[in-house]
Amino acid sequence: MTTGAATGWATPAPARRGTTARVVLDSPLPQLDHLFDYRIPDGLAAEAIPGVRVTVPLRSAGRVARGYIVETVDASDGFDGELSPLDSVVSAVPVLTPEVWALARKAADRAAGGAGDILRLAIPPRQVRVEKVWQRAQEESPAVSSPPDAPEIDGYGSALADLLAGHQRIALDVIPQVVQLESGTWVGRWAVTIAQAAARTVAAGETAILVVPDYRDSDQLFAALSEYLPPDRITRVDASQPNADRYRAFLDCLTDIPRVILGNRSAVYAPAKSLGLLTIFDDGDPLYSEPLAPYVHARDAALIRQQQSGAALVLAGHTRSADAQRLVDIGWLDAIGPERAKAPRVVITAKADHEDAVAVTARIPSMAWRLAKEAIASGPVLVQVARPGYAPVVACGTCASAARCRTCAGPLRIASAGAAPSCTLCGAIAAGWVCPTCEGTKLRLVTRGTGRTAEELGRAFPGVPVLISDGERQVTAVEGKPALVIATRGAEPVAAGGYAAVLLLDAGRMLAAEHLRIGEDCLRWWSNAAALARPGAPVVLTGVTGDLARALATWTQPAFAHAELLDRRALRFPPAVRAASVSGDAAAVAEALAEVRDLPGASILGPTPADDGVRAILRLDYGQAGEAARLLRGAVVRNATKRRKAPQGKAGYRPPPTLKVRFDDPEILS
Numbered sequence: 001m002t003t004g005a006a007t008g009w010a011t012p013a014p015a016r017r018g019t020t021a022r023v024v025l026d027s028p029l030p031q032l033d034h035l036f037d038y039r040i041p042d043g044l045a046a047e048a049i050p051g052v053r054v055t056v057p058l059r060s061a062g063r064v065a066r067g068y069i070v071e072t073v074d075a076s077d078g079f080d081g082e083l084s085p086l087d088s089v090v091s092a093v094p095v096l097t098p099e100v101w102a103l104a105r106k107a108a109d110r111a112a113g114g115a116g117d118i119l120r121l122a123i124p125p126r127q128v129r130v131e132k133v134w135q136r137a138q139e140e141s142p143a144v145s146s147p148p149d150a151p152e153i154d155g156y157g158s159a160l161a162d163l164l165a166g167h168q169r170i171a172l173d174v175i176p177q178v179v180q181l182e183s184g185t186w187v188g189r190w191a192v193t194i195a196q197a198a199a200r201t202v203a204a205g206e207t208a209i210l211v212v213p214d215y216r217d218s219d220q221l222f223a224a225l226s227e228y229l230p231p232d233r234i235t236r237v238d239a240s241q242p243n244a245d246r247y248r249a250f251l252d253c254l255t256d257i258p259r260v261i262l263g264n265r266s267a268v269y270a271p272a273k274s275l276g277l278l279t280i281f282d283d284g285d286p287l288y289s290e291p292l293a294p295y296v297h298a299r300d301a302a303l304i305r306q307q308q309s310g311a312a313l314v315l316a317g318h319t320r321s322a323d324a325q326r327l328v329d330i331g332w333l334d335a336i337g338p339e340r341a342k343a344p345r346v347v348i349t350a351k352a353d354h355e356d357a358v359a360v361t362a363r364i365p366s367m368a369w370r371l372a373k374e375a376i377a378s379g380p381v382l383v384q385v386a387r388p389g390y391a392p393v394v395a396c397g398t399c400a401s402a403a404r405c406r407t408c409a410g411p412l413r414i415a416s417a418g419a420a421p422s423c424t425l426c427g428a429i430a431a432g433w434v435c436p437t438c439e440g441t442k443l444r445l446v447t448r449g450t451g452r453t454a455e456e457l458g459r460a461f462p463g464v465p466v467l468i469s470d471g472e473r474q475v476t477a478v479e480g481k482p483a484l485v486i487a488t489r490g491a492e493p494v495a496a497g498g499y500a501a502v503l504l505l506d507a508g509r510m511l512a513a514e515h516l517r518i519g520e521d522c523l524r525w526w527s528n529a530a531a532l533a534r535p536g537a538p539v540v541l542t543g544v545t546g547d548l549a550r551a552l553a554t555w556t557q558p559a560f561a562h563a564e565l566l567d568r569r570a571l572r573f574p575p576a577v578r579a580a581s582v583s584g585d586a587a588a589v590a591e592a593l594a595e596v597r598d599l600p601g602a603s604i605l606g607p608t609p610a611d612d613g614v615r616a617i618l619r620l621d622y623g624q625a626g627e628a629a630r631l632l633r634g635a636v637v638r639n640a641t642k643r644r645k646a647p648q649g650k651a652g653y654r655p656p657p658t659l660k661v662r663f664d665d666p667e668i669l670s
Contacts, residue, residue, distance in 0.1 A: 021086060113633070114293070125247070169334065173317075180302060186497070211278075211280045284320075284524050319528075349368055396442070401436075410429050460631065599631075
């Protein structure tokens with residue numbers, strides 16, 4: 001059997017008929033990450049068009065692989081032999097558009113990864129029944145709502161609208177406020193601003209892609225969009241949808257109808273006809289970091305797509321990430337803020353003193369206690385804490401050694417009041433726990449989670465309802481009645497009319513985390529919570545002073561991001577430079593580093609011991625990052641194709657490749 005011939009990278013060509021199909025395989029193997037040429041049989045000529053799913057033969061034992069036709073040509077370049085024919089056309093729907101293919105290829109090359117890995121994120125698994133129903137609906141030419149009128153974008157004058165109309169790139173400072181929609185729903189003001197910008201885009205006959213971190217933000221933005229657009233102009237695509245709904249929404253995105261596409265990080269790869277706007281809200285959120293190879297951050301994918309499509313790009317948020325600030329500093333993004341916006345009233349306090357016994361018991365500084373007591377009479381009070389659960393971390397009550405599981409050595413926790421301590425990793429109950437250091441049997445609480453905080457504040461505010469919002473209890477909205485709302489960072493519900501007070505209770509504990517980005521992360525968590533307060537309501541920051549507290553109190557987050565970026569430049573840390581982690585066995589890592597060691601400006605830290613081998617950190621300027629990615633990708637391919645001896649007693653077993661490259665690895669900063 002003759003296999004398809006490998007070709008070099010191809011830029012997507014306009015859809016046209018040809019005798020040869022260039023196919024990208026749906027395979028995680030790095031050595032197969034290129035286009036293969038296959039002959040189009042006469043019986044498949046009508047269906048074998050660019051973008052459709054196909055199956056193709058491989059060299060070994062009659063195996064077939066799945067893939068997508070990227071383009072069709074008249075002849076195979078550089079191959080004079082007989083091409084293998086396509087095995088089948090799985091579906092007549094061209095699910096891979098030229099724009100998405102170009103984005104996947106560029107993003108993968110930038111990250112030293114494979115385009116097929118990105119296509120698995122971009123294109124949902126096929127649902128046959130859904131696809132057939134959708135095809136029939138398209139053949140019937142369904143009615144489409146009239147284009148909406150273009151609304152004004154409140155709070156920014158004409159500056160923002162003019163930049164959007166010119167398809168410019170924008171770093172947008174949103175207004176810290178909650179507003180009520182005509183439907184009665186309360187949402188963050190940011191959602192209304194983005195919805196108005198998206199509605200203007202649709203009114204101009206273009207599509208907008210709106211990317212948000214999680215379902216809470218998605219629900220708010222969807223509610224705001226519904227005020228300006230009919231339902232058939234809004235399409236939600238996110239991982240929380242059932243497979244059938246997600247695939248149906250994906251197919252809708254393939255049509256020519258200008259619409260708003262709303263989703264989480266993978267929505268940046270959604271197909272879109274005439275893309276006019278690409279928006280990412282709160283781009284510093286770690287949920288935008290893709291955990292699967294090639295680990296492309298949603299912001300980076302959006303930057304690439306903007307360059308390829310020429311659409312407007314908006315990075316919006318209450319704070320500004322160091323990555324966005326770098327783009328502002330080099331003039332690549334235009335920084336835009338509201339004309340007139342009143343900043344939240346931030347009060348900075350020290351740790352709890354001994355003026356009020358009840359305040360000390362509830363671990364609230366006296367000033368915060370008094371402000372909360374006054375505010376609770378007129379509405380809900382938000383209390384932001386660091387961790388969920390009752391007691392997320394416990395220690396020996398005698399010697400203060402960390403309490404660990406006797407089964408797996410994981411840290412112990414107390415899940416609820418009166419519960420026995422259990423392991424956070426394996427879940428084993430640590431009944432009859434004895435400290436291995438001092439043989440003590442009593443435990444003390446090192447940290448207090450949402451459950452313990454709710455218990456303490458419930459005693460401090462008798463008769464006041466206490467609500468908990470964290471990963472286990474999903475509360476997205478609360479009424480404007482007196483209540484205590486205990487929430488972990490990022491899980492704060494929206495209160496009708498805004499919160500009467502906001503207490504940032506564990507600020508010092510959050511800031512103590514060992515991570516280079518912890519300063520900007522804390523400022524983002526606190527700013528997002530402060531934006532939920534009603535106008536004039538106190539936002540109390542406890543236990544933190546200095547530049548970070550000053551940035552929150554004066555609402556000058558861009559200035560903090562600029563200072564943070566200057567420090568990163570002095571230290572040559574991301575995002576001032578690009579960095580990549582190279583991990584694997586010592587020999588493979590050494591071979592990969594030898595490829596990039598002589599690049600101008602490259603510096604290597606390590607290797608140091610890591611899980612299953614060693615890890616080294618490569619730092620280099622942005623101008624050299626593309627060449628480094630190409631060289632490291634070549635090292636990964638060579639490592640994957642290298643023959644490795646099977647372990648003794650495992651004849652026929654082929655050990656997996658050991659070399660792994662990850663650009664912009666967030667663990668580098670830990």
